[in-house]
Amino acid sequence: METNGNDRAAPFRATIIISTSFQDHEVSRTFQAQQHRIRYSEFVENGTFIFPQSGIAFMLVSAQEFPENPEEAGLFERIKKFMQIHRNAFILLLASLHGKKEWDILSTIQHSFFGSNLRILPVHNIAEMVKGMLTITKATSKPYVVTVRDRMSLAQAHIIEHSLVWEMLRDMQFH
Incomplete structure (x- = not known):
């Protein structure tokens, strides 16, 4: 699509269904500042972001909060349920630094869900997380x-x- 100097393509605006656990979170404020349409729901899994336009869902897993034994903590059950509900599922592995511990966490998740539709996106901060979600969503809608x-x-x-x-x-x- 060609535009002249006065015409500008409309900025990408997404509708996002976010778990109520993020209602007062920095990520919600970032989406709102970019004028995306936000809908909060208590019926979606905690820590999830759903983009209905593209059929993609993201679940935030913080490396700091990653349990010593994710099987016992119920994290893998949450991820399995998340994958069953969402065909295009992404885990956002949030860690400010990606050292040995974080790569071990990434490896653990990959090995546990090998061959599934789950994809993992390592991110360092909220801005990178939002940018990654929007890039993937835009490219698939x-x-x-x-x-x-x-x-x-x-x-x-x-x-x-x-x-x-x-x-x-x-x-x-x-x-």
Whole structure:
């Protein structure tokens, strides 16, 4: 979509369903400051953010609050329930620093949910967390997903058209 100097694309605004546990949290204030539509719900899992436009949900897990034994603490049960409800599920692993402990936590979650639809996004702070959620959501919601697909198709066509390997294969096929 082309614009002239006076036209500007409308900023991305998302509707977000947030657990009531984040009602007075910095992340909610950040979303509100960016003028996203916020709906609080006590019926969603604590620590979750749902973006209905794109069908994506995020669950915040803080490295500081990660229990010594997540199985016993019920964290993995919460994550399993979260994954059953949400097809496109992301865990936001929040840690200001990503040292050995944080990478061990990441590894533990990955091993426990290997082969599932769960994806993990390590983030350092609230601003990075919000930016990551919005980037993923925007890239997967209409009309942006159509634009991304079109650009990927153009890139693929360009690569094939200018690839030496494809050129050699075409030459071999004609001979």
